[in-house]
Amino acid sequence: MxxxxxxxxxxxxxxxxxxxxxxxxxxxxxxxxxxxxxxxxxxxxxxxxxxxxxxxxxxxxxxxxxxxxxxxxxxxxxxxxxxxxxxxxxxxxxxxxxxxxxxxxxxxxxxxxxxxxxxxxxxxPLIFITAWEAMVDRANVHEGQKVLVHGGAGGVGHIAVQIARARGAEVFATVNKRHFELITGYGAVPIDYSATSVEAYMDRYTDGEGFDVILDNVGGKTLDDAFAAVKRYTGHVVSILGWGSHSLAPLSFRGATYSGVFTLYxxxxxxxxxxxxxxxxxxxxxxxxxxxxxxxxxxxxxxxxxxxxxxxxxxxxxxxxxxxxx
CATH class of the missing domain: 3.90.180.10 (Medium-chain alcohol dehydrogenases, catalytic domain)
Structure with a gap:
């Protein structure tokens, strides 16, 4: 062959x-x-x-x-x-x-x-399995939750948005402005990460309480932002790129939880x-x-x-x- x-x-x-x-x-x-x-x-x-x-x-x-x-x-x-x-x-x-x-x-x-x-x-296969392990296996996304997907227009991100919507969640996604139409087409709310602060979109969409589930597809500072924007006590952050060194203090002070995804295992x-x-x-x-x-x-x-x-x-x-x- x-x-x-x-x-x-x-x-x-x-x-x-x-x-x-x-x-x-x-x-x-x-x-x-x-x-x-x-x-x-x-x-x-x-x-x-x-x-x-x-x-x-x-x-x-x-x-x-x-x-x-x-x-x-x-x-x-x-x-x-x-x-x-x-x-x-x-x-x-x-x-x-x-x-x-x-x-x-x-x-x-x-x-x-x-x-x-x-x-x-x-x-x-890879993007769906990764998104499912994050949204379902780790976070158990369900109806009544507010879910934020960082990098919502990417490979894993756009599938995660659709899985969360299919499970009844209200979904938000940080994206470049040129991807707004794509995200709204999936039934989610786009957030321009370059023009809106974490505090601003947290206040606007969650009344300052934070998101029930946050999926990080970007890593680095974006994961740190997720720790600060997750809902107190019951919130959960999932990352597919949590490979760096991060302070857990913001997550700990909110009493929230974190998990990672390693699809290749x-x-x-x-x-x-x-x-x-x-x-x-x-x-x-x-x-x-x-x-x-x-x-x-x-x-x-x-x-x-x-x-x-x-x-x-x-x-x-x-x-x-x-x-x-x-």
Whole structure:
């Protein structure tokens, strides 16, 4: 089969012929239709992702959509011909999606939403799983709450906004002013972070009490701002980028709580993989019900033009970038 190979860090991917994988016990052989790219893929290619190291030479690509061609022993959840998607590889020793075929752990997969193309579906797994772990697993967002999403127009952010709305919460999102229309289209209230202070939007939208749940997709000072804007006693802050050093004093003085999300752990460790499949089944249900839809870049790429796709991600795409394989 044809596959893109990362032979050394900080070098272009090479299109090569390699052996087609055979599904082992518990795996599904997928005829890849599309592979989604994330900012994390850039860090992996440059060797800067200390938390997501891969073993060279490697086939990159974290997200996949495609058709099940064969199943290994002990797989009863999928059959040949099923249209599937998942966050399946590109880190550790897990083959990624930028190839004609990939043998993936069946526990990481779900049936693709019928109302999405393969191209659209490949944009979803990492961002949806991350957003779900934050909004549902950690914060248990529910009706009657006021939820603030920092970075609401980003990959994880725009999905988190939609999940919170689907669960009945009143949602606010800090974004650049050019993304106001996008956020209002999701039924949320946009906040121009460059023109409004934390105190001002906290007073305006919560009468100074603070938000029930705050999701930080930015890190740094934004996480510090979240600690100061969360509701006293019952509030909860979640971050997907809580890797720096922060003072917990503002959070402690408000008597609130904090948790982090590390979406890659099941891929790297092998533990908890079935939960990723469960989350994507929830994704399929919400998407088929019309409650969640990914924002996808209009650009089109293939295995030959993949470096252009990486450049679009690096430049800050207006939507998830997807590479179509077949």
């Amino acid at each position: 044809k596959a893109l190979i990362l032979n050394s860090y900080n070098s272009p991917l090479q299109l090569q012929e390699v052996e087609k994988p055979v599904p082992a016990s518990g795996q599904v052989l997928i005829k890849v239709r599309s592979g989604g790219l994330n900012p994390l893929d850039l860090k992996i290619m440059s060797g800067q992702a200390g938390h997501a190291q891969t073993k060279l030479p490697a086939i990159p690509g974290i997200d996949v959509s495609g058709i099940a061609e064969a199943v290994g022993k002990d797989v009863s959840t999928f059959k040949p011909g099923d249209e599937v998607y998942g966050m399946i590889g590109g880190v550790g020793d897990n083959q990624g999606s930028l190839a004609d075929y990939v043998a993936a752990d069946a526990r990481l997969l779900a049936l693709k939403p019928k109302n999405l193309s393969f191209h659209e579906a490949a944009a979803l 099941p891929l790297l460790s092998g533990n908890g993989r079935s939960h990723h499949g469960e989350i994507l089944r929830q994704a399929t249900a919400l998407i088929e019900a019309g409650m969640v839809k990914p924002t996808v870049s209009p650009s089109s790429y293939n295995l030959e033009t993949v470096m252009d796709a990486y450049r679009e991600v690096a430049a800050g795409s207006a939507g998830k970038v997807v590479v179509d394989i077949s």
